[in-house]
Amino acid sequence: AQSVTQLDSQVPVFEEAPVELRCNYSSSVSVYLFWYVQYPNQGLQLLLKYLSGSTLVKGINGFEAEFNKSQTSFHLRKPSVHISDTAEYFCAVSGGSNYKLTFGKGTLLTVNP
Amino acid sequence: SAVISQKPSRDICQRGTSLTIQCQVDSQVTMMFWYRQQPGQSLTLIATANQGSEATYESGFVIDKFPISRPNLTFSTLTVSNMSPEDSSIYLCSVSSGGVGDTQYFGPGTRLTVL
Numbered sequence: 447a448q449s450v451t452q453l454d455s456q457v458p459v460f461e462e463a464p465v466e467l468r469c470n471y472s473s474s475v476s477v478y479l480f481w482y483v484q485y486p487n488q489g490l491q492l493l494l495k496y497l498s499g500s501t502l503v504k505g506i507n508g509f510e511a512e513f514n515k516s517q518t519s520f521h522l523r524k525p526s527v528h529i530s531d532t533a534e535y536f537c538a539v540s541g542g543s544n545y546k547l548t549f550g551k552g553t554l555l556t557v558n559p
Numbered sequence: 560s561a562v563i564s565q566k567p568s569r570d571i572c573q574r575g576t577s578l579t580i581q582c583q584v585d586s587q588v589t590m591m592f593w594y595r596q597q598p599g600q601s602l603t604l605i606a607t608a609n610q611g612s613e614a615t616y617e618s619g620f621v622i623d624k625f626p627i628s629r630p631n632l633t634f635s636t637l638t639v640s641n642m643s644p645e646d647s648s649i650y651l652c653s654v655s656s657g658g659v660g661d662t663q664y665f666g667p668g669t670r671l672t673v674l
Contacts, residue, residue: 478660489563489651489665490602497660536601545590545659549601 448473448539452550459527460558467522467535467553475542479520481511484534484552493535496520507531532557561586561654563666571672572642579638580669582652587632589657593625596649596668605650608635642673 453468471477478497482490494505501513511522520537537550562585572578582591591608606614606627614627629635639646649670653663 480662482665487670489667490653492560492662492664495660495662540660542659545655545657545661546592546604546607547602547663549603551601 448477448541448548450537450539450548450550452535452537452553454553455551456554456556458556458558461529462526464525465523465527465531465555467537467555469520469522469537469550471518471520471537471539473518473539473541477539477541479511479513480538480540480547481505481509481520481522482536482538483507484536486533490536493522527555527557529557529559531555560662561588561664563652563654563664565650565652565666565669567669568667569670569672571674573674574643576642577638577640578642578671579636580650580652580671582635582637582666584633584654588654589632590655591629591635592653592655592663593627593635593637594651594653596651598647602651605637608637639671642671644673647671647673 449472451470459465480495481493484490494503496503496513504510534552536552538547564583566581593605594602596602604617605620606616608627608629610629626638649668651668653665655661655663
């Protein structure tokens with residue numbers, strides 16, 4: 447079985463500050479990791495994903511994430527956030543022969559002026 | 560990436576009634592999924608919609624409550640039956656090509672309120 451823990455339910459930051467949203471996972475098989483963003487009243491949009499290879503993954507809108515197998519983490523980072531980055535961010539995992547996604551509970555990022 | 564639409568985008572329904580949600584994709588896809596997102600919560604997979612056969616339901620979800628159809632590779636419906644206020648949620652469909660690690664693309668969701 448797989449599980450995802452997003453350690454922070456809410457992260458408030460000021461505009462142009464750096465941010466890190468934390469995600470830890472557990473799985474008994476090799477994993478594929480995803481970050482999705484959900485803007486208010488919208489569906490989910492893929493930010494980035496890790497399948498294999500380089501542990502640093504770059505995504506859309508200036509976001510990146512680093513896969514750390516020893517720490518079972520896949521934290522999302524952005525060096526300088528904008529007001530428009532205010533949204534809910536979900537970490538998700540699939541693995542082995544299982545195509546199903548297991549989602550974390552989400553982190554609400556609020557960027558203040 | 561696939562373009563996915565859902566109808567209706569939102570609805571307010573009375574207790575005991577049923578609502579059918581449609582999901583349309585602009586290209587043929589192998590896998591279609593239905594999720595529920597309760598207020599302030601994460602996404603929970605309801606079922607995988609299988610073309611030409613019965614849907615595969617996750618633990619805690621049953622066909623009598625959430626009947627699903629998938630008549631072809633671009634369309635699916637989810638019905639929420641005999642609704643109660645606890646069914647108030649956002650219902651999302653997603654699609655993928657079906658390979659392990661493949662990206663799932665999500666529709667905009669249907670926001671359901673049950674009074």
